[in-house]
Amino acid sequence: MQFEKAYSFVIRKLELELPKNLAFHNAEHTKDVVQAVQHLSKNETFADGEAILLYTAAAFHDSGFLEAYDNHEEQSCELARKFLPNYEFTQPQIEQICSLIMATKLPQTPKDKLAALLCDADLFYLGTDRYFMIAERLYKELRETGLINNREEWKAKQIGFLESHQYFTEQAKTECNEGKVKNLNLLKAGSKKKQKPKSKKRREIRDYISIILGAIIAGFGLKGFLVPNLFFDGGITGVALLVHEIYHFDLALTTILLNLPLIGLGYFVVSHRFAYKTLFSVLLLGACLLLIKYPVITSDKLLISIFGGFFIGLGAGLVLRSGSALDGSEVLALYASRRTSFTIAEFILAINVIIFTFAAFRFGIETSLYSILTYFTASRTIDYVIEGIEAHTGVTIVSGHSETIKHRILNEMGRAITIYKGERGFLPNNFELGKDCDIIFIVVSRLELRKLKTLVFETDSNAFVFANTIREAAGGILSRRQDH
Incomplete structure (x- = not known):
C-alpha cells in the first residue's frame, strides 16, 4: 500500500x-x-496494515465534494474505489476504507476502534482553541451554498450540534471535552447578546415573499421594457429572448425549459435546497410572463436600457437574497469551473459575449450595444440589492497628525479603528527623512466615506488616504442587518 503517494494525489486533486x-x-x-x-x-495498537487503512480513509473521507455536496461520503467511496487500486490497495482493503468513510456521515456511527478514531479526528477541532476560526469557514461555506440564511441560525445550529456531539475515543475525550465545553459556553454567551433568531418558518415565508416579488418585478422588466422593443439581457434569460425573437417560441415556456437542466445540475453542484427554490423561482417567473399583462412603458432606447435593466436586476437581486436564482447560467459556470482552469466570472463573460455578438449579427450592432447597457445596469442593481448601499470600504490613512485624526474619528464618527505601526516620509532623494507614525485603518460604509475624507483633510491636507472595497465584513461594531 502506497499511502504517501495516494495522499499526495488526493490532496493535489x-x-x-x-x-x-x-x-x-x-x-x-x-x-x-x-x-x-x-x-x-x-x-494505539493496530493489526498489520490497519493504520495505513485508517490514514487513507482520512485522506479520502471528503474527496466526494469533488463530485457533489449532498451525500459526499458515497462519492468519496466511489473515488476511493476508482483511484486506490493505482496505489496497490486490494479490493477488500478499499472496502474497509469505504466502511470507515461512511462512519463519518452525520450522525456519526463508528462500529469499531478504527472508525471511532476517524470520527473523532474529523471533529477534533470542536474541542480546540481553533474552533471559532475553523467554524467561521464552515459558516461561510454554508452561506455560499444556501444551507444557512444568517448568523443567528448558524449559532443556534452550532449550539445544538455541540450539545449533542460526543467523542468516542478516550484520547479525544481527555484532550477535547473540556475545550468543547468552553467553546460551547462562549458560543452561548455570544448568542445571548444577539437578538433572538427568527423561526425557520418565518424565514422561509420571508424568502418566498422575496421570490414572489422578485419574479413579478423581473417579469415587468422583461415584458414592460425589453421584449416589446427587441432588447436582450445576458445569461439564460438572454438566450431565451433570442430564441423567442428568432423562432417566436413562447418566452415563458422557453425560459423554463432552458433553465430546467441547469436547475437539475444545481441540485448536485450547489445543494438540493437551492435547486428546489430556484425551480419555484423560474416557474413563478414563467407564470408571470404568461399570465400578467404588463404595460409597455416606453420606446425610448436609453430608458429601456436603464430602467429595463434596473427592474430585471431588482427582481433577480431579491430572488438571490432568498438563496435561489432566476437564471441558471451561474450554475453552469460553477460546474464548468470545477473541470477547467477558468473562473466562474470568465465563463459568465464568455456566455454573454456569445449572446451579444450573436445579437449584433442578427439584429444590429445598435441593439447589441443597448442590450449590453441593459445587462450592465441589471448587474449593478443586483450588486446593490445583495450588498446594500452600505457595502463596506476599508480606508488606510497615513498622516503626521494621526493622533488628532484618531481622536476625531472615535469621537465624531463613533467608529473603531485599527492602528499599524509604520514609517512615513520616504521620498525620492529624501530617504533618510523617514519618521515613525501610526497608520490608521478603518472600515466604513459608502455613505460615511465622504465624511471620513473631509474629516481627514480638514485635519491634514497632506494626508495620504486610499480605500479598498471590502466584499464581506463582520464583527466589531460594524452595523449590519440581522436578517442577512
Whole structure:
C-alpha cells in the first residue's frame, strides 16, 4: 500500500479541482483530519496494515465534494474505489476504507476502534482553541451554498450540534471535552447578546415573499421594457429572448425549459435546497410572463436600457437574497469551473459575449450595444440589492497628525479603528527623512466615506488616504442587518 503517494494525489486533486466556495471542506481540512487521526492513534495498537487503512480513509473521507455536496461520503467511496487500486490497495482493503468513510456521515456511527478514531479526528477541532476560526469557514461555506440564511441560525445550529456531539475515543475525550465545553459556553454567551433568531418558518415565508416579488418585478422588466422593443439581457434569460425573437417560441415556456437542466445540475453542484427554490423561482417567473399583462412603458432606447435593466436586476437581486436564482447560467459556470482552469466570472463573460455578438449579427450592432447597457445596469442593481448601499470600504490613512485624526474619528464618527505601526516620509532623494507614525485603518460604509475624507483633510491636507472595497465584513461594531 502506497499511502504517501495516494495522499499526495488526493490532496493535489482537492487543491486544484474543488470549487472555491468550499471554505471548510477543502484540502486544508483533509490535512487537519489526517494529522489529527495520526495524533489520536499514536498510542494505539493496530493489526498489520490497519493504520495505513485508517490514514487513507482520512485522506479520502471528503474527496466526494469533488463530485457533489449532498451525500459526499458515497462519492468519496466511489473515488476511493476508482483511484486506490493505482496505489496497490486490494479490493477488500478499499472496502474497509469505504466502511470507515461512511462512519463519518452525520450522525456519526463508528462500529469499531478504527472508525471511532476517524470520527473523532474529523471533529477534533470542536474541542480546540481553533474552533471559532475553523467554524467561521464552515459558516461561510454554508452561506455560499444556501444551507444557512444568517448568523443567528448558524449559532443556534452550532449550539445544538455541540450539545449533542460526543467523542468516542478516550484520547479525544481527555484532550477535547473540556475545550468543547468552553467553546460551547462562549458560543452561548455570544448568542445571548444577539437578538433572538427568527423561526425557520418565518424565514422561509420571508424568502418566498422575496421570490414572489422578485419574479413579478423581473417579469415587468422583461415584458414592460425589453421584449416589446427587441432588447436582450445576458445569461439564460438572454438566450431565451433570442430564441423567442428568432423562432417566436413562447418566452415563458422557453425560459423554463432552458433553465430546467441547469436547475437539475444545481441540485448536485450547489445543494438540493437551492435547486428546489430556484425551480419555484423560474416557474413563478414563467407564470408571470404568461399570465400578467404588463404595460409597455416606453420606446425610448436609453430608458429601456436603464430602467429595463434596473427592474430585471431588482427582481433577480431579491430572488438571490432568498438563496435561489432566476437564471441558471451561474450554475453552469460553477460546474464548468470545477473541470477547467477558468473562473466562474470568465465563463459568465464568455456566455454573454456569445449572446451579444450573436445579437449584433442578427439584429444590429445598435441593439447589441443597448442590450449590453441593459445587462450592465441589471448587474449593478443586483450588486446593490445583495450588498446594500452600505457595502463596506476599508480606508488606510497615513498622516503626521494621526493622533488628532484618531481622536476625531472615535469621537465624531463613533467608529473603531485599527492602528499599524509604520514609517512615513520616504521620498525620492529624501530617504533618510523617514519618521515613525501610526497608520490608521478603518472600515466604513459608502455613505460615511465622504465624511471620513473631509474629516481627514480638514485635519491634514497632506494626508495620504486610499480605500479598498471590502466584499464581506463582520464583527466589531460594524452595523449590519440581522436578517442577512
